[in-house]
Amino acid sequence: MMNQNSNPNVSPDSYFGCNVFNEKVMRDRLPKKVYEAVMCTRRMGTPLPRDAADVVANAMKDWAVEMGCTHFTHWFQPMTGITAEKHDAFLTPLPGGNVILDMTGKELIKGESDASSFPSGGLRATFEARGYTAWDPTSDAFIKDRTLCIPTGFVSYTGEVLDKKTPLLRSMEAVSQATVRMLRLFGNTKVQRVVTNVGPEQEYFLIDKSSYDAREDLILTGRTLFGAMPPKGEEMDDHYFGNLTQRVSDFMRELDVELWKLGIYAKTEHNEVAPAQHELAPVYTTSNIAADHNQLTMELMKKIALKHDLVCLLHEKPFAGISGSGKHNNWSISTDDGQNLLDPGETPQDNLQFLLVLCAFLKGVREYAPLIRIASASAGNDCRLGGNEAPPTVISVFIGDDLQMVLDAIEQGKALDDFGKVRFNLGVNAMPQFRKDTTDRNRTSPMAFTGNKFEFRMLGSADSISCFNFVMNTIFAHEITEFCEELEKADDFQTALHELIVRSIRENKDIIFNGNGYGDEWFKECQRRNLPNYPSTVESLEQYDRPEFVALFEEMNVLNKSEISSRKEILLDNYSKTVFIEAKTMLDIARKKILPVCISYTKQLCDAIITKQNISPMLNISSAVEDVLASQISDLTASLYDSIEDLRECLSDVSRIASSLEKAKTYRTSVIPAMSRLRTTADALEVLIPQEQWPFPAYSEILYNI
Ligand code: ADP
Ligand code: MG
Numbered sequence: 001m002m003n004q005n006s007n008p009n010v011s012p013d014s015y016f017g018c019n020v021f022n023e024k025v026m027r028d029r030l031p032k033k034v035y036e037a038v039m040c041t042r043r044m045g046t047p048l049p050r051d052a053a054d055v056v057a058n059a060m061k062d063w064a065v066e067m068g069c070t071h072f073t074h075w076f077q078p079m080t081g082i083t084a085e086k087h088d089a090f091l092t093p094l095p096g097g098n099v100i101l102d103m104t105g106k107e108l109i110k111g112e113s114d115a116s117s118f119p120s121g122g123l124r125a126t127f128e129a130r131g132y133t134a135w136d137p138t139s140d141a142f143i144k145d146r147t148l149c150i151p152t153g154f155v156s157y158t159g160e161v162l163d164k165k166t167p168l169l170r171s172m173e174a175v176s177q178a179t180v181r182m183l184r185l186f187g188n189t190k191v192q193r194v195v196t197n198v199g200p201e202q203e204y205f206l207i208d209k210s211s212y213d214a215r216e217d218l219i220l221t222g223r224t225l226f227g228a229m230p231p232k233g234e235e236m237d238d239h240y241f242g243n244l245t246q247r248v249s250d251f252m253r254e255l256d257v258e259l260w261k262l263g264i265y266a267k268t269e270h271n272e273v274a275p276a277q278h279e280l281a282p283v284y285t286t287s288n289i290a291a292d293h294n295q296l297t298m299e300l301m302k303k304i305a306l307k308h309d310l311v312c313l314l315h316e317k318p319f320a321g322i323s324g325s326g327k328h329n330n331w332s333i334s335t336d337d338g339q340n341l342l343d344p345g346e347t348p349q350d351n352l353q354f355l356l357v358l359c360a361f362l363k364g365v366r367e368y369a370p371l372i373r374i375a376s377a378s379a380g381n382d383c384r385l386g387g388n389e390a391p392p393t394v395i396s397v398f399i400g401d402d403l404q405m406v407l408d409a410i411e412q413g414k415a416l417d418d419f420g421k422v423r424f425n426l427g428v429n430a431m432p433q434f435r436k437d438t439t440d441r442n443r444t445s446p447m448a449f450t451g452n453k454f455e456f457r458m459l460g461s462a463d464s465i466s467c468f469n470f471v472m473n474t475i476f477a478h479e480i481t482e483f484c485e486e487l488e489k490a491d492d493f494q495t496a497l498h499e500l501i502v503r504s505i506r507e508n509k510d511i512i513f514n515g516n517g518y519g520d521e522w523f524k525e526c527q528r529r530n531l532p533n534y535p536s537t538v539e540s541l542e543q544y545d546r547p548e549f550v551a552l553f554e555e556m557n558v559l560n561k562s563e564i565s566s567r568k569e570i571l572l573d574n575y576s577k578t579v580f581i582e583a584k585t586m587l588d589i590a591r592k593k594i595l596p597v598c599i600s601y602t603k604q605l606c607d608a609i610i611t612k613q614n615i616s617p618m619l620n621i622s623s624a625v626e627d628v629l630a631s632q633i634s635d636l637t638a639s640l641y642d643s644i645e646d647l648r649e650c651l652s653d654v655s656r657i658a659s660s661l662e663k664a665k666t667y668r669t670s671v672i673p674a675m676s677r678l679r680t681t682a683d684a685l686e687v688l689i690p691q692e693q694w695p696f697p698a699y700s701e702i703l704y705n706i
Contacts, residue, residue, distance in 0.1 A: 012256075017263035019067070019143040021060050029059045041137045043193055043336070045173060048137055053105030060141055061090055061103040064148035072103055074111035074133035075149040077164040078118040079570045081464055083295050084154075086113055087147055108150060109135045115156060119573070121566030123160045130157040136165060139292050142262050151292055161563050164466035168288050171473035172196055174556040178480040179333065179341070185487050186353050193336045196473050199284030199453075200294045201268075203325035203461050204301055205276050205313040206248060211702040212311040216593075220585045221578075222315035222462075223380070225675070226594070228683040229321045230700035234274050242271045247706055248278065251308045255280070258300050264293045274323040275703040284330060284453075287473070291466045294327075298462070310706070316460035317383035319699060320679075324384035325461035329468055332453035333357070333476070343452040344403075352497060355410070359504035360483055361454065362397060364475035365447065366511035368552065369395035370532055370543040371475065372447075372456075375468035377537035377571070379578040381460035386535060388518045391446035391458050393540075394526045394533045396513040398445035404514055411505045444517035474556045481556075537575050538664045544568040572660040579667040583651055583675055590644050593695035594682050598637040601689050605630040629688065636685050643678035650674045 017024075026035050037052045048056070064072065073085040092102040115131025133152035141150045154163035161167055172195060179194040212218050217225040244252065252269050259266040265283035272279050280301075282293060298314055305312035317324035333341040344354045365372060372395050376385065386393045399407070442448055446458045459468055483500060490496030510529045515522060526533060534540035543549070545564050553559040559567070605626045612623040650670045657663045686694055 012260050015257075016260045019261045020263040021063055021141040021148075022263055023140075025063060026056075026059070029063060030055060038137060045138075045176075045193075048109075050105055050109075053109050055105075057103045057105045057108035060108065060148065060150075061101065064143060065090065065101055067143055069143055069146050069148045071146070072107075072148040072150060074113070074135075074152040076133050076152045076154040077291075077295060077464060077466065078154055078162060079121070079164065079567070079574075080119060081164075081462070081574075083299065084118065085147070085149065086111070103148075111152065113154070115154075115162060118154075118162060119570045120156065120162055121569035121573070123156055123162065123562060123566040131155065131162055132157070136169065136288065138169070138286070139289050140263060142296075144262075144296075160566070161559060164464050164470075165288065165291070167470040167558050167563075168291060168466045168473075170558045171470040171477065171556070172287055174477035174558060175333065175473045175480075178477040178484065179335075181484045182356070182480050182487075183335065183353075185484065185493060188335075188337075190337050191335045191339075194341070195334060195336075196287045196469065196476075197284045197332045197334055197453075198287045198290035198465060198469060199281060199330040200290060200459075200465050201279055201281040201328040201330070202294065202297060202301075203272055203277060203279045203327065205274070205318050205325065206251065206278060206305060206310045206706060207276055207313060207702050208705055209306070209309045209311050211697045211705065215696045215702075216589055217582075217585055217696075218311075218313070218318070221582045222313060223318045223383075223582075224320070224699075224702075225582060225586045226589065226679055226682045226686070226696075227320065227699045228686040230698065230703060232275075232700070232704075233322055237273075239271050239275050239277070240273050244271065245706055247308060247310065251305060251310060252278075252280075254307070255300060255304050258304060259297060262293075262296060262300075264297060266297070272323075272325075274319070276706060277323065277325065284332070287469045288466075291464065291469065294465050314462040316378070316380035316462060319703065320383075322699075322703070323389045326381075326384065326390055326457060327459040327461050327463060327465065329456040329459055329465055330450070330453045331456060331469070331472060340452050342449075342454070352501070355501050356483060356497065357480075358399075358449075359501055359508070360476060360479035362508045362511055363504050364472075364479040365395060365397055366508045367479075368471075368475045368549070369511070370534065370540060370546070371471045371549055371552075372468070373458075373532075373534050373540045374544055374571075375471045376458035376460060376463065377534075377540045378460055378463065379537060379575045379582075380462060381458075382536050384460070385458060391444060392517050392522065392533075393535050394523075394531050395446050395511070396517065396526070396531065397454075397511050398442045398448040398514055398517075399512055400442070400449060401514060403449060404512065407505050407509070407512075411502055411509070413502075442514065442517075445513065446517070470558060474553060474558045477556050478552055536668055538572070538661075538668045541568055541571050541575070541664070542661060544571075569660055572664045576654075576660065576664045576667050579671055579675075580651070580654075583647060583671050586675055586678055587644060587647060587651075589695075590640065590678060590682060594685065595637070595640060595644070597689060597693055597695050598633060598640065598685055601693055602630055602633050602637065605633070633685065633688055636681055636688070640678070640681045640685065643674070643681050647671070647674040647678050 026038060034052045034055045037048055038056060040046055041048045071087040071089050073087045075083060075085050078084050090101040090103055091099045093099055111133040113131050113133055131154060133154050136151045136153055139151040141148060153166035153169065155166060156162055175196055176194045180191055183191050215224065217223065256266050266280060267283050268281040270279055280297065284290065301312040335341065341357045345351055373393065384390045446456065448455045456468055459465065486500060487493060487496050510531065513522065545568055550561045550564055553564060554561065609623040609626045609630065612621045615621065654663060654666045654671060657666055691698065
């Protein structure tokens with residue numbers, strides 16, 4: 001069953017989702033009443049009765065065993081950023097040494113796990129190390145490596161959130177409640193449920209396994225910590241959308257098949273800007289499923305690459321000087337009656353609803369920009385954000401010229417005709433049919449309106465998308481709730497709505513920027529507009545527990561104060577650990593690999609000089625080149641040694657700091673600059689030393705050999 005796809009002539013629709021306990025399997029295998037109860041839980045978020053859970057658990061177990069599984073696991077997403085699983089066999093012992101294969105409803109719904117090995121940011125002392133995983137019935141169980149994986153949230157014994165899924169689910173609930181309430185004001189009595197959707201475009205590098213194995217920095221940190229620029233970078237723009245090589249194409253085809261079997265709608269694949277860089281985009285789906293699918297996609301990319309003797313790098317900046325990898329998070333909101341609320345629509349009524357949603361979005365982004373910045377903060381992403389290859393670190397929203405024209409007209413009390421020309425009438429009667437395809441041109445904005453969705457472009461390639469989405473959802477739900485409160489009090493809905501839209505545009509238009517986000521001009525303009533700029537992870541994380549942010553998350557029932565503090569603590573700690581490991585790896589490579597090579601090559605040059613001097617009285621052979629090289633390399637080797645010592649001292653200073661914020665700050669202001677000095681010297685040496693003596697493969701060997 002699981003290998004039915006090995007024949008390339010088998011059509012994907014015959015095996016799509018074959019490893020998933022999806023709605024179709026449930027319809028076939030569950031009694032009608034139980035099936036309906038599960039569907040109700042999935043669509044409306046109502047709890048599933050315990051006896052129904054028992055039936056589901058049994059059907060799931062039977063299906064999994066038929067598919068060759070022996071184990072099940074609660075699959076969860078702790079704050080480590082990767083997924084975790086603890087496998088249990090289906091076996092239950094019977095008297096007389098027999099066993100039955102079993103999984104109860106209780107085992108399906110709730111698992112107990114030793115939480116002490118996962119980051120909790122001080123939420124849970126080790127003596128009360130129990131944590132619980134709780135089934136998320138809205139995301140399908142699936143089979144991976146002969147194990148039934150049950151998507152779950154992860155909370156502490158006392159109920160505090162320890163993972164990335166739970167706040168996302170809560171934020172989706174908040175969006176649904178707030179938005180249904182808003183739709184009622186527009187006279188919609190049908191809609192019961194609103195969901196947020198995500199289509200994440202995933203960038204990654206593929207390199208040869210042998211190059212990877214020869215680089216301790218890639219193995220230990222996921223990125224190169226040394227490496228001079230190759231003679232050819234991305235100047236020629238010849239990789240983007242270029243032909244796929246056979247190896248890459250074979251990898252992508254196998255990845256597709258494995259993703260399709262897991263019901264993941266992998267759709268678009270192409271080469272990216274940098275050499276050896278590629279992208280995969282699935283068809284969008286509900287946020288929490290998209291988040292689960294993206295985790296699985298990243299996991300499978302790594303696994304399948306290895307089968308092709310390749311290594312998939314998900315680090316945000318594997319190669320200095322070469323564009324890094326991000327993840328574009330396409331975000332929209334839709335209703336169970338089939339509307340995309342970010343679609344401007346065609347009737348005046350739809351237009352107004354769209355404008356209100358747009359205003360809530362703009363207002364939310366302006367008020368809570370630091371939280372959105374935090375959602376993309378990591379040590380890895382610091383290497384690419386603001387570097388003119390990815391969006392700047394200041395949050396702004398691109399809406400495009402046509403939509404801008406509409407907002408301007410509304411704010412100034414003018415109306416537009418169908419061609420965007422100002423019309424006599426006042427008010428927000430109808431919007432022109434603005435050309436949607438003009439909205440997707442700006443590639444430098446952190447957040448761009450692209451016709452019927454917002455594309456958030458700041459996320460790092462390795463990030464879980466949960467964080468941005470729970471933040472964005474919470475902010476949006478909050479703004480919509482505030483709008484509802486105002487509109488519900490109004491005597492005349494239409495007038496109040498009009499006033500609210502005009503006011504929101506006026507008060508929040510500073511967050512809109514339609515120009516080039518990479519230029520210096522924008523940097524000056526953001527200062528004039530007073531838009532916050534947190535250049536690195538550390539400054540942004542410092543903002544996380546500001547009272548207004550705590551109030552936001554508490555009001556929307558997404559996170560409480562101690563959960564936010566714990567997240568801040570975990571993320572700061574994560575940052576410091578990442579830089580610490582990178583610095584230690586650099587020291588190791590510099591001391592044990594680069595320094596010895598430099599010394600021995602200097603000796604070779606000196607030997608050559610002596611040899612020439614000994615014979616030159618007769619032959620008059622000059623050793624000028626060797627002299628120059630030997631002295632250059634000796635000088636650089638001396639500064640290499642100094643830089644090593646300097647970095648070593650910085651690390652020892654930082655080890656004495658107790659506070660996690662101070663520690664992270666010192667890593668940023670002292671350790672990272674010391675790493676960069678060491679790298680500059682080492683890279684200068686790489687250029688001077690024979691390639692076959694240099695202790696690891698150069699950029700050109702890694703980037704151009706697939
Ligand atoms: P581009 O590179 O131009 O941004 P892609 O086709 O690579 O476009 O990716 C677009 C992504 O946006 C896909 O994952 C797609 O499914 C997703 N998407 C399209 N419509 C929506 C929507 N309404 N809500 C969320 N995501 C969407
Ligand atoms: Mg895109």
